[in-house]
Amino acid sequence: MPPATKLDEMDISTGKKVRLHRLFYRFGPGRGKTLLLPLDHGVEHGPSDFFDNPDSVDPDYIFKLAVKGKYSGIVLHVGVAEKYFGPYVGRVPLVLKINGKTNIPSDAEAFSALDASVEDAVRLGADAVGYTLYVGSPSQDLDFIQCAEVRRECERLGMPLIIWSYPRGEAIEKKGGRDSLYAVDYAARLSCEMGADVVKLNEPEVDNPKKSDEPKQYSGLDISLEEAVGKVVRSAGKTLVLFSGGSKISDEDLLAKAELCMNAGAAGLIFGRNMWQRLWDDALEITSKVQDLMKKA
Numbered sequence: 001m002p003p004a005t006k007l008d009e010m011d012i013s014t015g016k017k018v019r020l021h022r023l024f025y026r027f028g029p030g031r032g033k034t035l036l037l038p039l040d041h042g043v044e045h046g047p048s049d050f051f052d053n054p055d056s057v058d059p060d061y062i063f064k065l066a067v068k069g070k071y072s073g074i075v076l077h078v079g080v081a082e083k084y085f086g087p088y089v090g091r092v093p094l095v096l097k098i099n100g101k102t103n104i105p106s107d108a109e110a111f112s113a114l115d116a117s118v119e120d121a122v123r124l125g126a127d128a129v130g131y132t133l134y135v136g137s138p139s140q141d142l143d144f145i146q147c148a149e150v151r152r153e154c155e156r157l158g159m160p161l162i163i164w165s166y167p168r169g170e171a172i173e174k175k176g177g178r179d180s181l182y183a184v185d186y187a188a189r190l191s192c193e194m195g196a197d198v199v200k201l202n203e204p205e206v207d208n209p210k211k212s213d214e215p216k217q218y219s220g221l222d223i224s225l226e227e228a229v230g231k232v233v234r235s236a237g238k239t240l241v242l243f244s245g246g247s248k249i250s251d252e253d254l255l256a257k258a259e260l261c262m263n264a265g266a267a268g269l270i271f272g273r274n275m276w277q278r279l280w281d282d283a284l285e286i287t288s289k290v291q292d293l294m295k296k297a
């Protein structure tokens, strides 16, 4: 597998480098790897995600986990950042998620509207902004325009842009599904084309049933999961790739996923529900195991 892109190889402004340095070297596993703890689920899924571990409804609890677990950063929407970040300044970096949507309507025309700005991120002392781009959605034209405005603001203010690159909508379902290699590979490449410094992807599936409209280059592929993950990392080019955890899975499966992604060239992991849906001691234990394997990768 190709070595992951290093910060020094990225042609980015000094402001972006300073901030990415905190996320990839100063906090968390370091040595160019990042481990982020997202808490944007109150927007994306609503409070139902907090039922498994009732303590997790309190953002202060997630902050304590982020600090004690030595995460590289915590990902929040503006309201939670404004109300809870103060006591934790300097103890864990902030990534401000600046767009979002609820899961109440269907994903057919998925579009994530801005609820904050890059200037809010600067004001709050964030080290990056997060932006969700719905790849292949009928609303992607609007999304491209909104994303381009955010990118320009990021350039102006020296703020790294992390794109959550999510294939969504009926068209992608016909062409293999949102987690197919075709979809995730496209999402990886698109994030680079759109100017992301970092992209967050879901792990591609390699054993999903073939769909009739799937492009032939992908329907004929017979590759392992590790090769598929390596392929999407290459498609992202100099955009650093993070993989997400998804819904809660066993310790064994989560560690295997983390190891496979890191070995395939990922620059990091963004694991939310798999961490804070576990009770405190279990969450710290799995965090430390993930950190150990990231340090070795």
Ligand code: FBP
Pocket (backbone or CB within 6 Å): 038, 039, 040, 041, 044, 045, 164, 200, 244, 245, 246, 247, 270, 271, 272, 273, 274
């Ligand atoms: P998880 O590790 O909990 O999956 O969090 C990563 C993340 O990208 C969150 O930032 C976001 O809220 C969530 O996944 C979206 O998940 P889904 O695609 O299942 O709606």
